[in-house]
Amino acid sequence: MSSIFNIQTETEFQQKCLETFRYQYENLEVYRKFVDYLSINPREISSVEEIPFLPIEMFKNHLVLDKNSSAENYFQSSGTTQMTRSKHYIADLGLYEQSIYESFAQFIGQPEEYIFLGLLPNYSENPHSSLIYMVDFLMKKSGKPENGYFLYNHEELFNLLEKISAENKKVILFGVSFALLDYLDFCDGQSIHHLNTQKLTVIETGGMKGRKAEMTKDELLKILQQGFGTQKIYSEYSMTELLSQAYSLGENIYESPNWMRILIRNTEDPFSYVEEGRTGAINIIDLANIHSCSFIATQDLGKIVNDFEIASSTSFLRNDKFQVLGRIDHSDIRGCSLLVS
Numbered sequence: 001m002s003s004i005f006n007i008q009t010e011t012e013f014q015q016k017c018l019e020t021f022r023y024q025y026e027n028l029e030v031y032r033k034f035v036d037y038l039s040i041n042p043r044e045i046s047s048v049e050e051i052p053f054l055p056i057e058m059f060k061n062h063l064v065l066d067k068n069s070s071a072e073n074y075f076q077s078s079g080t081t082q083m084t085r086s087k088h089y090i091a092d093l094g095l096y097e098q099s100i101y102e103s104f105a106q107f108i109g110q111p112e113e114y115i116f117l118g119l120l121p122n123y124s125e126n127p128h129s130s131l132i133y134m135v136d137f138l139m140k141k142s143g144k145p146e147n148g149y150f151l152y153n154h155e156e157l158f159n160l161l162e163k164i165s166a167e168n169k170k171v172i173l174f175g176v177s178f179a180l181l182d183y184l185d186f187c188d189g190q191s192i193h194h195l196n197t198q199k200l201t202v203i204e205t206g207g208m209k210g211r212k213a214e215m216t217k218d219e220l221l222k223i224l225q226q227g228f229g230t231q232k233i234y235s236e237y238s239m240t241e242l243l244s245q246a247y248s249l250g251e252n253i254y255e256s257p258n259w260m261r262i263l264i265r266n267t268e269d270p271f272s273y274v275e276e277g278r279t280g281a282i283n284i285i286d287l288a289n290i291h292s293c294s295f296i297a298t299q300d301l302g303k304i305v306n307d308f309e310i311a312s313s314t315s316f317l318r319n320d321k322f323q324v325l326g327r328i329d330h331s332d333i334r335g336c337s338l339l340v341s
Contacts (some may be wrong), residue, residue, distance in 0.1 A: 004259040004287040005102050010317050016287055020294045027066040030058055035187045049263070049273065053283045053297035057179050059086035059241050066091075067138040069291045075130040077240040078207075086128070090242050091291035096243045099288040100134050101141065103257045107247040108172070108201065108234070117157065119175030119183055120205075122149040122165070129274060130240050131205055135174050151179055154186035161200070171200050174236075176207035177220055184227035203234040203247075217252045217324070238323055241296055243288035246322075253321050254307060259287040262322045264304055270297065276304045276320075281328060301325045 024031050025042045035042060035052050045051055058064060061084070065071060069091035077086040090096060104111055116139045121129075123136040139147040145166060150157035164171050174278070180202065202224060215223075217235075224233040232250035246256040256262060264280040266272045274280040282300040288325050289296075302324045 004290075005098065006259040007287075008317060013317060014048055015042060016259075017051065017285060017294070018045065018335055019044060019292060020287055021051050024066065024293060024295075025288070027068055028056070028064065029291060030062040030064055034058070048285070051295050053270075053295045054293045056086070056241055056296050056298050058090055058293075060084045063094070064241075064292045065087065065089045071190070074128060074238045075133070076128040078129070086240050088292060090243075095288055095290070096130075096133070097137050099244045099257075100137055101260075103245045103247065104138060106257055107249065107255065108169075108203075111138045113170055113250075114138075114142055114201075115144045115146045115169055115171045116142050117147070117160070117171060117173045118149040119151055119157070119173065119179035120149055121151055130238065130242075134238075134245070138172075152295065154183050157183065158187060165199065168199060173200065173202045175202070175204060177204050178207060179228075180224055181220075184223070187227070191243075200228070200230065201234060202228050202230065202235050205236045221250075221252060239298070241289075241292070242284065242286045244286045250314075252323050254324065255319060255321055258317055258319070261285040261313050261318075262302065262304070262320060264302060264322075265297065267301075267328065274303075276306060279303045279325060282322075282324070299328045 004016060007016060022042060026032070028338075031054055034054055038052055040052055054064075059077075071089035071091060072093055073090045075088045075090065079085045087244050093301050094274060101111065116135060118135050118139075120135060121131050126132045146160060146169075148160075150160075161171070161173075164330055173180075204220070204224065206241060221233050234250065235248035235252065235254070236245050237248070237254050238245040242260075244257060244260040246254040246260065246262070248254045254262075261284070263283040263285070264274050264278070265283050267281050271279070279301055280303065282298045282302045284296045284298060285294055286296070287294050302322050304320045304322050
């Protein structure tokens with residue numbers, strides 16, 4: 001499946017989606033039953049917009065793994081022991097690692113050039129968190145001795161950032177939202193703005209439920225910008241059920257890699273899509289999910305916010321920009337804040 005990382009045109013993307021849909025219909029029992037339940041004839045599917053998207057809740061109570069694969073590992077969603085948590089069984093961790101590397105290189109830079117610091121639990125505490133696996137993989141690729149996790153060790157992180165700043169090294173600080181805010185609370189009254197913010201990139205990964213007073217993403221980004229003294233706070237958007245990541249390089253506007261796409265469905269009619277600029281529920285195509293399901297209907301709200309005109313030619317790949325606006329009412333509480341519950 002490495003060919004998904006070489007997709008360059010809309011024709012290639014559409015063909016790969018249809019090929020993946022047919023494979024998963026034939027080899028993924030829960031998906032085939034879902035499509036059949038909808039009385040959809042897979043032979044009549046001829047475009048991406050016609051493909052049925054599996055509700056993300058299916059990962060909670062069903063095995064979402066094609067019959068030709070065996071699980072090498074699994075990722076589990078955040079939550080408490082009382083909650084029914086999603087499990088995403090992974091047949092090929094190498095595929096996930098390539099997706100991580102290619103996406104990061106496309107939107108941020110080469111991992112080998114950065115020191116990675118995490119306001120996150122460490123890998124040994126959360127071996128089944130897809131987020132922690134991602135950051136741990138990037139740390140290994142980086143190989144820098146300063147790499148590490150500092151979820152509750154704010155003073156050590158403060159001193160390390162001062163040292164690294166003086167040495168003019170490039171740093172990525174990954175953090176769940178509440179942990180970044182906790183760190184800024186710790187820094188209150190101490191000088192943080194003298195750090196070399198040209199070399200510091202802060203990437204927030206969501207996660208506020210039950211940890212801090214609720215705020216909009218724009219409010220969060222403004223607080224983090226002021227606190228860290230930088231004009232841009234980056235964001236990463238993914239979830240347990242995906243093997244790919246979208247990144248925002250500021251202003252809560254995300255872009256996805258060529259093998260991933262966001263579609264916005266009508267919340268009143270899940271089989272239709274809203275026009276650009278209108279809010280709806282997020283459907284995600286993730287072609288790296290070849291061994292599970294590449295077509296997932298989430299409970300997140302969002303909208304397409306392109307600042308460019310989409311080319312009609314199939315020789316140009318459609319790369320929509322989008323915003324994530326929150327959760328559909330009554331949907332389950334999810335999010336990285338529950339990693340440390």
